[in-house]
Amino acid sequence: MEFSELENLENEGIETLPSEERRKFLRFGMAVTGVFLGGSVLSLTSARNARGGLGPIPEAGKFPYKPHYSMVIKQNRCIDCERCKEACVKTNKVPSYGYRTTILELEKDLGNKGKERVFMPVLCNHCNRPPCVRVCPTTATYKDKKNGIVMMDKKRCIGCKTCMAACPYNARYFDEEVRAVDKCNFCFDTRLEKGETKTACAAACPAGVRIFGDLTDYDSELYALVHAPEKVVWVLRPETGAMPNVFYMND
Numbered sequence: 001m002e003f004s005e006l007e008n009l010e011n012e013g014i015e016t017l018p019s020e021e022r023r024k025f026l027r028f029g030m031a032v033t034g035v036f037l038g039g040s041v042l043s044l045t046s047a048r049n050a051r052g053g054l055g056p057i058p059e060a061g062k063f064p065y066k067p068h069y070s071m072v073i074k075q076n077r078c079i080d081c082e083r084c085k086e087a088c089v090k091t092n093k094v095p096s097y098g099y100r101t102t103i104l105e106l107e108k109d110l111g112n113k114g115k116e117r118v119f120m121p122v123l124c125n126h127c128n129r130p131p132c133v134r135v136c137p138t139t140a141t142y143k144d145k146k147n148g149i150v151m152m153d154k155k156r157c158i159g160c161k162t163c164m165a166a167c168p169y170n171a172r173y174f175d176e177e178v179r180a181v182d183k184c185n186f187c188f189d190t191r192l193e194k195g196e197t198k199t200a201c202a203a204a205c206p207a208g209v210r211i212f213g214d215l216t217d218y219d220s221e222l223y224a225l226v227h228a229p230e231k232v233v234w235v236l237r238p239e240t241g242a243m244p245n246v247f248y249m250n251d
């Protein structure tokens, strides 16, 4: 899919589905892209060599934001305990039909060794080129100029749901009470602004799956993980050109 085609996508209406259905939808949505578990793995080496080309990682010294908030997800550690979801719901007052983060699941074919169930946490990728921001007619969704978080100004939202259709990650839902779209903002108002250094999901995860941090902090765990030369790091749906700030890896 070309980046420009995102604007022509129709609203898939997943906000009306019960959570289990939504989960299946998301699973399907990711599966058909062929990127899950090896379809389109982007190695760090290729990201480095791309140097501002196709690589999702901004070149050293060229980060547009400081801090440049990002998350690494150590996917193989996820045990689907959903504590991250619970913490998110409680912290950010997410209604029962909504979600800011969820866990996709898939059976991985191991050939002769049978099959393995694997889980993949997903959330807003706080894209460097966010299609949701491009299509919003009211600037209700915007990229924070300081930290790069893709934010919602709910007062400006007219509920047209164009951003929901444009998001390649199905990371948004419509909040019926507020009559506005809602999504993950890395707990900016509920935690970061109050001095916390981790998102609620990262703090609640008992398996060390979610590592949140500042990609411009060269001493951080996040930076070390994303730049570890021996690691394969990948992003979801790189073909959309959204340039996500959520990176996946296995231990």
Ligand code: SF4
Residues within 6 Å of the ligand: 123, 124, 125, 126, 127, 130, 131, 132, 133, 150, 166, 167, 168, 169, 170, 171, 172, 183, 242
């Ligand atoms: S993941 Fe979706 S909602 Fe988040 S910034 Fe990217 S396009 Fe926007």
Ligand code: SF4
Residues within 6 Å of the ligand: 135, 136, 137, 138, 139, 140, 141, 156, 157, 158, 159, 160, 161, 162, 163, 164, 180, 181
């Ligand atoms: S639903 Fe709200 S945030 Fe989304 S595109 Fe429409 S006005 Fe913008």
Ligand code: SF4
Residues within 6 Å of the ligand: 077, 078, 079, 080, 081, 082, 083, 084, 085, 103, 121, 204, 205, 206, 207, 208, 209, 210
């Ligand atoms: S809390 Fe951690 S291990 Fe549990 S579902 Fe969430 S990411 Fe996976």
